[in-house]
Amino acid sequence: MSTVSESIPTPDQAQAGDTAAGVYDPNDPQGPPPQRRAMIAAAIFIGYFVVILLVAKFAPGTVGVIARGMLRESLSAQTAAVAIAIIGLNVHFGYTGLLNMGQSGFMLLGAYGFSISIWKGLPMPVGILVGFLAAFVFALILGVPTLKLRGDYLAIVTISAAEILRYVGRLAKLENFTGAAQGIPGSQYRDPFVNLSFFGDGTFDAGGWLPNLQSTGVNGWWVRFVAWLLVALCCVIVFLLARSPWGRLLRGIREDEDAIRSLGKNVFAIKMQALVIGGLFGALGGMVYILPSSMQPDAMGRNLTFFCWTALLLGGAATVFGPVIGAILFFALRVFIQGTAGAIVPDSIMNLSQTAQFAWICVGITLMLLVIFRPQGILGDKRELRFNV
Amino acid sequence: MSEATIGTPSKLADPEARRALMSGVSPEAGSSKPDPILEVDHIIRNFGGMTAVHVDHLEVQRGIITALIGPNGAGKTTFFNLITGFDRPSSAKTGAHWSFEGKKLDKTSASSVALAGMVRTFQLTKSLNRMTVMDNMMLGARGQRGENLLTAMFKGTWGAQEKEVEKKAYELLDRFKLYAKKDDYAGSLSGGQRKLLEMARALMSDPTMIMLDEPMAGVNPALTQSLLSHIQTLRDEGMTVLFVEHDMHVVRHISDWVVVMAEGRIVAEGPADTVMSNPAVIDAYLGAHHDTDLGDDSLLSDEALEEMAQEVAAEEAEREAEEKS
Ligand SMILES: Nc1ncnc2c1ncn2[C@@H]1O[C@H](COP(=O)(O)OP(=O)(O)O)[C@@H](O)[C@H]1O
Numbered sequence A: 001m002s003t004v005s006e007s008i009p010t011p012d013q014a015q016a017g018d019t020a021a022g023v024y025d026p027n028d029p030q031g032p033p034p035q036r037r038a039m040i041a042a043a044i045f046i047g048y049f050v051v052i053l054l055v056a057k058f059a060p061g062t063v064g065v066i067a068r069g070m071l072r073e074s075l076s077a078q079t080a081a082v083a084i085a086i087i088g089l090n091v092h093f094g095y096t097g098l099l100n101m102g103q104s105g106f107m108l109l110g111a112y113g114f115s116i117s118i119w120k121g122l123p124m125p126v127g128i129l130v131g132f133l134a135a136f137v138f139a140l141i142l143g144v145p146t147l148k149l150r151g152d153y154l155a156i157v158t159i160s161a162a163e164i165l166r167y168v169g170r171l172a173k174l175e176n177f178t179g180a181a182q183g184i185p186g187s188q189y190r191d192p193f194v195n196l197s198f199f200g201d202g203t204f205d206a207g208g209w210l211p212n213l214q215s216t217g218v219n220g221w222w223v224r225f226v227a228w229l230l231v232a233l234c235c236v237i238v239f240l241l242a243r244s245p246w247g248r249l250l251r252g253i254r255e256d257e258d259a260i261r262s263l264g265k266n267v268f269a270i271k272m273q274a275l276v277i278g279g280l281f282g283a284l285g286g287m288v289y290i291l292p293s294s295m296q297p298d299a300m301g302r303n304l305t306f307f308c309w310t311a312l313l314l315g316g317a318a319t320v321f322g323p324v325i326g327a328i329l330f331f332a333l334r335v336f337i338q339g340t341a342g343a344i345v346p347d348s349i350m351n352l353s354q355t356a357q358f359a360w361i362c363v364g365i366t367l368m369l370l371v372i373f374r375p376q377g378i379l380g381d382k383r384e385l386r387f388n389v
Numbered sequence B: 001m002s003e004a005t006i007g008t009p010s011k012l013a014d015p016e017a018r019r020a021l022m023s024g025v026s027p028e029a030g031s032s033k034p035d036p037i038l039e040v041d042h043i044i045r046n047f048g049g050m051t052a053v054h055v056d057h058l059e060v061q062r063g064i065i066t067a068l069i070g071p072n073g074a075g076k077t078t079f080f081n082l083i084t085g086f087d088r089p090s091s092a093k094t095g096a097h098w099s100f101e102g103k104k105l106d107k108t109s110a111s112s113v114a115l116a117g118m119v120r121t122f123q124l125t126k127s128l129n130r131m132t133v134m135d136n137m138m139l140g141a142r143g144q145r146g147e148n149l150l151t152a153m154f155k156g157t158w159g160a161q162e163k164e165v166e167k168k169a170y171e172l173l174d175r176f177k178l179y180a181k182k183d184d185y186a187g188s189l190s191g192g193q194r195k196l197l198e199m200a201r202a203l204m205s206d207p208t209m210i211m212l213d214e215p216m217a218g219v220n221p222a223l224t225q226s227l228l229s230h231i232q233t234l235r236d237e238g239m240t241v242l243f244v245e246h247d248m249h250v251v252r253h254i255s256d257w258v259v260v261m262a263e264g265r266i267v268a269e270g271p272a273d274t275v276m277s278n279p280a281v282i283d284a285y286l287g288a289h290h291d292t293d294l295g296d297d298s299l300l301s302d303e304a305l306e307e308m309a310q311e312v313a314a315e316e317a318e319r320e321a322e323e324k325s
C-alpha cells in the first residue's frame, strides 16, 4: 500500500523543471525525457559489456569461465533473434496493450516460410517474403475475430493458434514439406545467407577479448553481425513509429479504447496494424533464430513465448531499448545462475542438468519479483505503469 | 487563433435572440425545433426485462445549450451511449432512426459519429491517465497525417501539422487553466481537472456539437463556475451543446432549453425557468411533493433532502398501516 502512495509524485516533484508554470509561452521548449531514457540505456549497455569483457579476459578460474559464457550468450545470434521478437511483442503489449501470448507462433511462421522456400529451391529474398507474408496472414486471421472483443480473447486465441501451428508442423504426414518433428537441417537453407558473407575465412577473437569464433562459418561472426545489425534496425523503426502520432494512438488505445473511439479514431484498424507490425518483427526474429542452428518446431513453442515476456518485463515495456537489454540480461543471467550454482553446489546435491533447471526456476522467481517490485522493468517509466484507476 | 475554438460570436450569443428563437417552440415532450441539428426517433434500449430508454421523438436545436436532466437511473447516459454509437438500440431493426445535420447515424460506429462532428465526454472520466496532459490533447485532433502508418515513420510528412496541432492544444489548455500541467501525467490531476481535460480534448476535434455527460459531477464549486462559463462561451461561439445533469439548479443558469427524462422517457421539455413547474417533472423528481418549488436552491441542501426522505418514509409507513387495518 505504502509503495503506491510513495510512487505518485507530489505536485512539487511533478513541476520541478517546469519553468513556465502557468504561463503560456508559445516558444517554450519542452524537455526531452525520451533522450534521457536513451542515455540510461546506453550507460547500461556500455557498463555491462565493459564489466563482462574485463572479467572474461582477466579473471582466473571459474569466474572467468562464467563471464566468458555470459559474454558468448550476450553476443549470440539467437539472443539477437529473440530480441527482435521481443521488439515485436513490445509493439503489441508495451505500446498497444495487446496480450499476444503466441509470439513464438509468428516466429515459427517466419522460420518455416524462410527455410521451406529455400529448401524447395526458391531464392532467399523470396523465402524472406514468404516468411513475412505467412506472419501477415496469421495476424489478420487472429485479429479479425478477436480485436473487437475484450483483450483476454486475443491472449487465448494467440496461445492456442501458436500451439496448433507447431503441432501441424510436426505432423508426420508433412515430412516432405516441414520436415515433421525433426524439422529441417540448417544445411538445407543456410547457404545463400552464408555465401553473402564478406568476412572471409579463418577465425577472429579481437586479440583475446572476444570468444574465438569463425569469421563466417555456420555460427560465427557473420551471422552475429547481421543479427545485431537487424536488432539495431528494428530499434530505429520502433523509435520512429513510437514518437509519431501513430505511436501516440497506440498508447491511447492501450489506456482506453473507448476514449480513442470517442475522438473519431478507427480503433480496430489501428490495433490490426499494431498486431501485423509486431507479428512481422516476430517473423524476422524467427528467421534469424534458425540461421545458426536448424529449423526445429519445438524450439519455438510456449517456452519461447514466455521467455519473450520475461525479458520484455525485465527490460521495460513501452521503451525502445527495453527489449534488447531485457533479452541480453535474461540469457546472460541464466548462464550466470547456472554457472554459479554449478561451481558452488557440489555435484552430489545438484548435478549439471539440475543446475540448468535451477537456473530456469530462478528466472521464474525473477519474473515474479519484477512484477511485484519493479513492474516498469529496468528502463520503463514508473508513472506510465502506476496510475491504475 | 484557430477559428473553431475561439471564433467570432454567433448570432445566438445574444440571450434575447435565443429567447426569441425558442419562444415559438411548444414546451412539450418531442416538440419540433426551428433548426434541429439532431433528430432522434423511436430509440428503445432494454436490459433484460427492464426498459432503460424509450424515446419516441426528440429534436435538439442548433446553436444553443440544451440540458438533459432527470433523476439518477433515468436513462440519460444510456441515451448518450445509444446516439453516439457506443451502444445499440434494441429497436435497431424496428424503426430506430437518428440523424445529425441531416446525416443518418443509425448504423454508424462510435468513431464515425465523432467524425461527423458530434463529440462526447463520459460520466466516468476517460482521461488517459498514464499519458501526459499534452498527449491527451494531441490525440483529440482530427485528420492527422502522422496517424497513418505508412507516413508515420517520416517526420517530414507530419512535423508541420504537428506544430499546428500543438499550438491549438496550448491555446485550449491555457483557456482551461491546465497549461501548467501540460507535461504531467493525466493521472496526477484532480477529478475536476480531468473533467476539464476531457472537455478540452473533445474540443481539439472542432466538433459542431459537444455532448457532456455530467461535466460538473465531482468538480469543486470554484471549478464548476469556470466550467459553466466555458460551456457558455462555446455556445456563444456557435457550438451546439447538449449536456446531462441530474441536478436541476445547476442547469438553470446556463441552459436555453431543458429536456427532462424519467424512467427512460422524455417527459417534458421547455425553457429552464418554466419547465421546473411542469407537473410531469415534479412527479418525476419527487413523486407526491407537488407543493415544493423545484427551482429553489434550498431544495438541494442536505437537510431539505433528508427532510423529504423522512416525509416519504412517514407516508409509506402510514400507507402500510392503512393496508394492514
Ligand atoms: N449495461 C447495463 N446493464 C444493465 N442495466 C443497465 C446497464 N446500463 C444501464 N443500465 C440501467 O439502465 C438505467 C439507466 O441508467 P443510466 O442511463 O446510467 O441512467 P442516468 O445516466 O440517467 O443516471 C439504470 O436503471 C441502469 O441500472
Ligand SMILES: [Mg+2]
Residues within 6 Å of the ligand: B076, B077, B078, B123
Ligand atoms: Mg448517467
